[in-house]
Amino acid sequence: MMAAQLVGTGGAGILIVLAPLSGWEILDVALTLVMLAALASVGFVKAASGDGAGDPEEEDSPAPPLRQAGKDIGTEADG
């Protein structure tokens, strides 16, 4: 699970070091990598949780008051 983090920081590190050698535009690649590694670590945590979509912080309390999150957007037409 920590691999996602290692990929984010390690990959960004490799690309940053390469940047002066093979062109500064690869900083954009490093930025993208860090962004997506953030998403991947959320994905990992979610996949490791009990129902595949949980929050590890909620699962230690016995009866967690789950909320189904946030406000509705884009629900103009219902089926």
Place this chain on the structure above:
Amino acid sequence: MILFDATLCALIIAVALATVAGRDSFRAIVFFIVYGLFVSVAWVRLDAVNVALAEAAIGAGLTAVLFLAGIGRLRRAHVQADQSVPLHLPAALACTGLTAALGWAWFALPLPDRPAPQLAQAMPQAGVENAVTAVLLNFRAWDTLLETVVLLAALIGVWMLTRDGNWSAPVGVPQNVRPGGILSGFGRVLPPLGFLVGVYLVYAGTSRPGGAFQGGTVLAAVGLVAAMAGTVRPPRIMATGWRVALIIGSLAFLLAGVAGELLGSGFLTLPVAIAGNAILAIEIALTVSIAVTLAFLVLGPPESDGSGGSAS
């Protein structure tokens, strides 16, 4: 640098081996993410930064999250865990043969005289400085137009898998988030930053590496983080506004194509005078569509609480 390249290639193969031979699917995905990183660096070394961006965003990012979400959905359905893979000798032999054949093909192929001079001659008429963007949105616009249709077809295919009872539920599995927790805080801080990064990539795509696909993928990732952290609730399939967002890219493309026909330069051929502005407009519309489509593809068909897997 050749030592760096050799090490990189060895690492790619080692990680791919671990992906195939790993103990369970969770580990396989871990290695797949690392694999995506290395392949992305390989594209940088091959002097294809546009592809490196796409691989970093899609290969190492969205695809892995798609598989992780797949594991989560299998777990919801109480599917039994997988076992390790026994060695399959005939398959191993056949695949070694396949690799050997491809390697032979590499050394047997005649050296082409590339890049073809036509592209360099045509670049002044493209309207953008990034040659890859010019190819994608102008010279080979047919490919990209049909690709947006493929994306839509895949999304329709995914939505066809929805159970009848879930049709009006929000897309994807219901996400549980502790209010005020770390995850929900992250879901508020990251999206604005990520949105900036995505828009920057699209904007950069006209003159340097980047573009609608890369920027759209980052925006899709932002949407996915927001959805998984509970900042926003995913929309329903029936939501009209989101349906418009899905098709606006293909629509803009078609409109530009028809405009090219009317202005006399031929269907999907942008007249030189308006090429720059037209590409920017297409690119913005395309980014919206790609971002929404990819995010919906990764979220999967709607599933409502409690009925996951019990309906059969």
Place this chain on the structure above:
Amino acid sequence: MSALDFFALTGAALVGLGSYGLIAIRHLLRQIIAFNLIGSGLFLFFGAVAARGGDSDPVPQALIITGIVVALSASALAVGLAVVQAEASGHAELPDGDDASDGPDDAQDAT
């Protein structure tokens, strides 16, 4: 050996590895992962061919970007189908399709 040779041969090796995974692994999700390995191996091979002969050629790069996006959408559909199959059968594997040819083995197992 030039650097391009390394990348092309890596691509070839990835195609082989991915094909092996696709054949040998029964778990559907991991088969899809193996399928993605084949795809990116082919892209790498193609990219190495494109980088041959000097400057990098934008046309193959554009095709590869298209390919990466299409591979993702195909994978999404495949994951959706795999989950439905797993929900219906309780296993994330396809049933043995060629029961007829495996018949004798099955009979032996049964007795």
Place this chain on the structure above:
Amino acid sequence: MADIATYVLTGLGLMFFLAGTVGLIRFPDTFSRLHALTKADNLGLGLTALGIAFQAQSWREIALLVLIWALALLSAGTAAQLVARTALNETDPE
């Protein structure tokens, strides 16, 4: 002068990367591995970015480097917390 700063800072950063990765492989449990990875690697990334920033041609590159590091720090801190909580849930079921 700028070159020396780049070499020193980048070298230092790579050492931290190495230390963090060795820690990830060698440490016995999730928590100590997380500690090695999160702190050492992100310090390494920051030092590397600082070192490379001395070579930058324009402010755009420096801004990008800062943004990369900031994003890495933000996501590493969050991920460390969440991964640790997941590991805690696994080792200590109620």
